[in-house]
Amino acid sequence: MIRKSSLLVAGLTFLLSGTAFARATLPPLTAEQADKGEALYGAACAICHGTAMRGNFQTPPLRGTFVARWANVPVSELSDYIQRAMPLMAPGTLSREDTIAITAWLLKANGVPVGKTPLPSDDKLLHSFKFPAIPAGSYKAVIPD
Ligand code: HEC
Numbered sequence: 399m400i401r402k403s404s405l406l407v408a409g410l411t412f413l414l415s416g417t418a419f420a421r422a423t424l425p426p427l428t429a430e431q432a433d434k435g436e437a438l439y440g441a442a443c444a445i446c447h448g449t450a451m452r453g454n455f456q457t458p459p460l461r462g463t464f465v466a467r468w469a470n471v472p473v474s475e476l477s478d479y480i481q482r483a484m485p486l487m488a489p490g491t492l493s494r495e496d497t498i499a500i501t502a503w504l505l506k507a508n509g510v511p512v513g514k515t516p517l518p519s520d521d522k523l524l525h526s527f528k529f530p531a532i533p534a535g536s537y538k539a540v541i542p543d
Pocket residue numbers: 439442443444445446447456457458459460464467479480484485486487492500
């Protein structure tokens with residue numbers, strides 16, 4: 399009995415520290431950044447990826463399977479891709495600041511909470527944050543289906 403409960407405590411401690419670790423490594427972003435990114439997304443991206451980010455038969459979604467594709471990839475790689483390749487008809491036209499705002503909106507739309515610290519635009523800092531591996535079904539996307 400004693401051994402069982404100490405095992406349980408060890409297991410709980412492991413679980414709790416696991417959660418704390420996952421939280422600590424979530425990329426930061428502010429509501430202002432995400433709002434700005436949402437407006438930019440509506441103007442430059444939604445025409446193909448859709449207002450609910452579901453994509454269509456020739457454009458990939460930016461939520462759901464998208465999360466699995468980018469899980470644990472440095473956020474800098476996602477923002478670099480967006481700045482280099484999107485919007486598809488005018489790649490390379492987004493400013494750095496606008497790219498960071500859109501990246502913040504993509505993160506928020508996929509369940510990353512907003513806070514006081516902005517998503518950094520510095521490439522090295524951005525590289526230190528990974529796109530979160532959010533288990534399917536457990537995240538709450540902020541945009542409705
Ligand atoms: C003209 C249509 C079009 C527009 C506008 C557009 N995209 Fe895309 N996007 C695509 C297509 C098509 C792909 C797939 C490209 C490929 O596989 O090479 C894609 C791929 C992506 C991906 C990679 C998806 C993945 O699963 O890895 C991201 C991220 C992305 N777009 C973000 C954006 C953002 C942000 C904007 C607005 C600034 C935008 N796109 C505007 C058509 C578009």
